[in-house]
Amino acid sequence: MPAQFKKSLLAAVVLMLTTLLFTIPVSAQNRQHVVRPGETLATIAAFYGTTWQQIAAVNGIVNPNLIYAGYPLIIPPAQPATINYTVQYGDNLTLIAQRYNTTVDAIATQNNIAVWEYLHAGQVLKIPVVAAPLPVPPRPAPTASRYYVQYGDTMFRIAGYFGVNVYDLAEVNGVLNLNRIYVGQSLVIPAR
Template sequence: MALRNSFIDVSSYNPDTKEFFQAAKNQGALGAVVKLTEGSEDGSAYVNPRAAAQIRNALAVGLKVSCYHFARYTSIADAQNEARFFVKIAKQFGMYDDTLMIDDAEVHSVTDYQSTSLAFLQEVEALGYKNTGIYSMKSFFTGGILNSHGFGSREIWVAGYGVTSLGIDNATAWQTTDHGIMGIDTSLDFDGAFTTGATAGTVPQINVPAPQPVQHVGHPATGTYIVQPGDTLSGIAEKYGTTYQNLAAINSIGDPNHINVGQVLKVTGQPTSENTYFVQAGDTLSGIAIKFGTTVSDLVSRNHITNPNVIYVGQKLYLAGRGQSNAYTVKSGDTLSNIANIFHTTWQALAQKNGIANPNVIYVGQTIQI
């Protein structure tokens, strides 16, 4: 993994101008993965309205362009339908047959997600696009939902934020942050597939079959979360081991940068236990490192900090190990006064620090800064 080229991924939430992609290139991006589609032609039939301009302008400034499809399949037949839709739109946009085509598999909607995802990629390949890969969260690969070695030589693109290692030995790309270059999703390319070489070839001529009749069934959300002051969709996604794109999709959120305090979101999975520290007034990175028996370099690497002299009050830092240091995750039966007693403080102090208007109302899964 000597290569560590940066690339971005974009969807309808992001700009489509030549100036945007030139600025991204100036900040170090060598490639762009553009969302084309979501779901199937007989289902959501979603096509990114900015895809054509994003592809055109990314190519115009010299970026390597790949494409991705946001998967919603609930069976192998459904996955094949979605693959056909993806290919159909790629051909309409004139994408050559050596374009890297990515399955964005982050909605665990079928028991055997491995076989279903593989069926999607195989159908894309059968229809003329031989260069394929899969994208998903680190937790899907390490938690047994997906087996990275079960995809053969295909690209393995993994989202893993706040960690120094993916723990996935055949990962070929690592999405390290959702606020990197140009403030958006940014990844590292380890083998050059996303960032090197000019896309060439011809548009596949294989006819795309009509969708098969399928029943759309899947796992519903496993719970809900009520948005708190200071929450972001990406922060909530981190808590539940998913991505903001998935939360936006299952909650029909058009703009992931706009959620409202008190909004009830459908979520999947359970809150993760993480070792974090919220920066306090007067903190320095070196002081935090000493306090928790770590090093400045580890904190910088783990949190993708560009300037170790610049941290902010309230900033969430990931630490090595597990268990929270100056934060508490609300459990069933908790009250603010009980939490205050545990940490030898007052409920008034906790309410003020966390922007809690009604101290009698806290929620399971809510993070309380101590």
């Protein structure tokens, strides 16, 4: 092997090992951010929906003023919005979770307590706020409408068009033979 090739191979191996050794491990939930000029931990935290204290803790930063442009940071997952709830006599995690449309595990995790732990009246819990789905507006009550038979119509075609059962259509209109309708005949279309 030529000496130049050995040097190139050695440099490549050293570069790969250095990259592997100094890469910051990032969990599937965490993201990486490289500090840009003018950024502070507070502005970065606000962008990612977390706190500067959490970013500092995850990255082992003692003095948050000593970060610089190019500094790689691990960004912890955003914390869910919470509300404070004061435990009432007789409350338990299951009742509270049901009341706030969340889970016992979510409340326990948010408050660093075990799911089996007893609660005491006056204890303040942070309850993760789950965005409620937008309410679905109620459908207007279906009303019967009228249809005038056209050339080529059949009871089956009319029923299919209006999304009603053909036999319901026939019954409402007193039609005894599904093949006996005529052009211009007025049919009441039953509500669905």
